Amino acid sequence: xxxxxxxxxxxxxxxxxxxAEQIPYFRTPEFSAIMKENEKLMCQLFDAPENSRVVFMTxxxxxxxxxxxxxxxxxNDKVLVVxxxxxxxxxxxxxxxxxxxxxEIHLEYGQPLSPDILKEFENKGFTGxxxxxxxxxxxILYDMNMVGDFCxxxxxxxFVDAVSGFLADHFSMSEMHVNAAITGSQKAxxxxxxxxxxxxxxxxxxxxxxxxxxxxxxxxxxxxxxGERGQTPFTPAVATLLQLNEKLNRIxxxxxxxxxxxxxxxxxxxxxARIKHLPFRVFTPENATSxxxxxxxxxxxxxxxxxxxxxxxxxxxxxxxxxxxxxxxKVLRVGHxxxxxxxxxxxxxxxxxxxLKRKIx
Ligand SMILES: *Cc1c(COP(=O)(O)O)cnc(C)c1O
Numbered sequence: 001x002x003x004x005x006x007x008x009x010x011x012x013x014x015x016x017x018x019x020a021e022q023i024p025y026f027r028t029p030e031f032s033a034i035m036k037e038n039e040k041l042m043c044q045l046f047d048a049p050e051n052s053r054v055v056f057m058t059x060x061x062x063x064x065x066x067x068x069x070x071x072x073x074x075x076n077d078k079v080l081v082v083x084x085x086x087x088x089x090x091x092x093x094x095x096x097x098x099x100x101x102x103x104e105i106h107l108e109y110g111q112p113l114s115p116d117i118l119k120e121f122e123n124k125g126f127t128g129x130x131x132x133x134x135x136x137x138x139x140i141l142y143d144m145n146m147v148g149d150f151c152x153x154x155x156x157x158x159f160v161d162a163v164s165g166f167l168a169d170h171f172s173m174s175e176m177h178v179n180a181a182i183t184g185s186q187k188a189x190x191x192x193x194x195x196x197x198x199x200x201x202x203x204x205x206x207x208x209x210x211x212x213x214x215x216x217x218x219x220x221x222x223x224x225x226x227g228e229r230g231q232t233p234f235t236p237a238v239a240t241l242l243q244l245n246e247k248l249n250r251i252x253x254x255x256x257x258x259x260x261x262x263x264x265x266x267x268x269x270x271x272x273a274r275i276k277h278l279p280f281r282v283f284t285p286e287n288a289t290s291x292x293x294x295x296x297x298x299x300x301x302x303x304x305x306x307x308x309x310x311x312x313x314x315x316x317x318x319x320x321x322x323x324x325x326x327x328x329x330k331v332l333r334v335g336h337x338x339x340x341x342x343x344x345x346x347x348x349x350x351x352x353x354x355x356l357k358r359k360i361x
Contacts, residue, residue: 001313002344005321006136006164006293007186008193009338014250015191015243026238032230034245039227041248045257046162046181046199047172053205055198055223058236061163061184062090063218064196068159068180069094071208071220072128077101079128080121080156085109085137086325087161091130109327110138110295112288118150128157133165133181134290137323138283139333141169141290148176157203163187163196167251167260168292168337173199180204185240188264188292188337189247194237200224265291267345268336274349279303279361283331293321295333303361305332311360316351 003010011019024031039054046052057064069091073079079100081091084107095102103126105117113131129151134141144160151158160181162171167188173181180200186193200208200220208220216222222233251260268291272282275296283295298305309322309332321333334348355361 002318002340002347003338004334004340004344004348005319006333006335006337007184009186009188009190009335010340011190011192012247012339014246018243018246019192019239021239023238024242026236027231031238035227035230035232035241038241038245038248039230041245041252042197043199045248045251046166047174047257048199049174049201052173052199052201053224053227055200055220055227056232056236056241057196057198057223058194058232058234059196060186060193061161061182061196064163064182064184064198065090065161066094066098067218067220068182068198069098069100069130070213070215070218071211072157072159072180072204073098073100073207074211075099075101077127078103078125079130080105080126081129082107082113082131082142084111084113084132084140084142085135087132087135087137087163091161109331110140110284112140112285113142113147115146118146122150122154126154126156128159130159131161133160133162133171134169134292136164136290136293136333137295137327138331139290139293139295140284141165141288143288144171144176144178148178152177157207159204164292164337165290167257168264169290170261171257173201185237185244188260189244190338191240191243191247192237194240195244261291264336267340267342268292268294270342271334271336271345271348274345275352278352278356292337293333293335295323295331297331298361300361304329308332308355308361311355312348312351316347316354318348318351320348 079102166183184196185191279299280296
């Protein structure tokens, strides 16, 4: 099978090699040193402000979305949530569950965020804002410089879900005035699913210390305390953390986020240039599309996007990514993260061409 989904994605040979080894015991100075390096490299790749820290959470990206909501915010906050797809909607649900007062900015699927939309929320006493860098359900890339300026102007704490956008699109916590941001192991880092990572600036750390979190496993103050000695409060996904260390070092050695962004952007451009003759519409505006993923809508009214996913899987041995919910029949997605070659992209195009010949699309 060739995997064009958005996670878990195809891993590198170096990652697989570490995964084949025995799991070492982790309450040791040797493992602590690896963790301290993981923290340093993660802060570097997020371009985090000085004295930032990292919470290493065993749990998929959603665990860190929930952990962030619980640790950064309380009932005294007034939070703006951008909901332009299923991940934005997840932040809405988390605010409801944890009783965080919030206002939703509801966008159409694939609609960019604009200064006009934000204008309405200036000087309204908001204390926090949450949104995705890339809303993976549609591939929309939000203008994070614009959002960061808005938050800075209004004294708003900015928490960004960069789970899919990290390494795929340009992202800098310092430049974009981001207080906390997350990514996950199975997206562009191309590691097995199991962990997610939150980078916290000093304000985010202060919020964690001040908050009374009603949870043992999601108590970030505890993670930060343990992290000072390169440890986590509970047993982490040890193998993933070793794979993370190798991957972060390799990215930095090759030129850092610029190198990672370029690799993924070139892959996205290669794919997008080769589908122009196919009866698909790219779901997002060209200047607001993430490099992480291309969401495609079949032009033919009666063509089911979900059916295309099934046929490509069963008859061509390729996974593309179906959509859930309202978009299941209308949108399918092709991911550009993970270890994917141009040859593999050519195979997918050939499969689409064949569907065209068979009059399926
Ligand atoms: C994948 C993803 C997540 C996390 O999903 P999990 O299934 O919990 O790993 C969160 N946000 C975005 C934008 C994502 O793409």
